[in-house]
Amino acid sequence: MAYTVQKLAKISGVSVRTLHFYDEIGLLRPAYVEANGYRYYEETQLLLLQQILFFRELGFELKNIQKILGKGDFDKIAALHSHRKVLQTSIERTKELIKTIDKTINHLSGEKKMKDQEMYHGFLTKKQQAEYQKYLKNRLGSDDSTLEECENNVKNWTKAEWEKSSKEFDSICKELSKALEKELKVDSPEVQGIVALHHKWIKKFWTPNRESYTGLGLGYMEFEWKKAFAPYDANHPHLAKFLAEAMKIFADRELSE
Numbered sequence: 001m002a003y004t005v006q007k008l009a010k011i012s013g014v015s016v017r018t019l020h021f022y023d024e025i026g027l028l029r030p031a032y033v034e035a036n037g038y039r040y041y042e043e044t045q046l047l048l049l050q051q052i053l054f055f056r057e058l059g060f061e062l063k064n065i066q067k068i069l070g071k072g073d074f075d076k077i078a079a080l081h082s083h084r085k086v087l088q089t090s091i092e093r094t095k096e097l098i099k100t101i102d103k104t105i106n107h108l109s110g111e112k113k114m115k116d117q118e119m120y121h122g123f124l125t126k127k128q129q130a131e132y133q134k135y136l137k138n139r140l141g142s143d144d145s146t147l148e149e150c151e152n153n154v155k156n157w158t159k160a161e162w163e164k165s166s167k168e169f170d171s172i173c174k175e176l177s178k179a180l181e182k183e184l185k186v187d188s189p190e191v192q193g194i195v196a197l198h199h200k201w202i203k204k205f206w207t208p209n210r211e212s213y214t215g216l217g218l219g220y221m222e223f224e225w226k227k228a229f230a231p232y233d234a235n236h237p238h239l240a241k242f243l244a245e246a247m248k249i250f251a252d253r254e255l256s257e
Helices: 005-012 016-024 043-057 062-069 076-108 116-120 126-140 146-154 159-181 189-202 210-220 223-233 239-254
Strands: 039-041
Touching: 005 016, 005 039, 005 043, 016 210, 016 239, 039 043, 043 062, 043 076, 062 210, 159 189, 159 239, 189 210, 189 239, 210 239
Parallel strands: none
Antiparallel strands: none
16 A cells, blocks of 8 residues: 555654655655655555654664665664664663652652662663663764763753753744744744754754754654643644754755765
8 A cells, every 4th residue: 555645644643844854865765756746655665664763762863774774784673673672671671660669659658668779779870871871872873972062061050051041942932933923934034043043052052963953853843842842832833843944944054964
């Protein structure tokens, strides 16, 4: 069965804009394109999209996913086994942490006293944390120091600095909301000026290039960022999409690869 881009977006939860972007960069090409320009995806592409989503869930950057999936010896079944192992480990850690929470609740409620060492069961040790950070960095690419850069930039931030940063993001969202109210185009000087402020704000944490800044914009449209835009979504439910499209234009114009 062949799916149009709209239908694939509906069953996968991936936005149409993201699927178009994946096509543009060669990560996920449709099986064929009709004369009217409609893209169609078949089972091969559906399975490939599933792999992309698994790798994204595990923290891989798009450029590294593309390299992995582009290898002639890429083994789908072996990759699925690897994904399952990582996710199973995560599930087991979560279960252990839930047990610790339940024991602590019982302890504080006076129902059953817990041993002191049980209070810390399930948490990562310093060594495990270092290994986990190394794992994530590898997933971002051996030449990518984004996590380290971000960690170094904010490690000495005070509460006042965090609050200031939060207010800056709030101000950016409010200005974008006003732009939506005025029905300004994403490539207008006014909107691009707001995006420039957003880019400046992001650089306090890490320095994005064209791909990573565009990818961040796409990430804003996914579920993990919905909470950040919740205060503005009541009046402007398309704010995240509006920002993502404006960020792509800014990245193409202003940022290097």
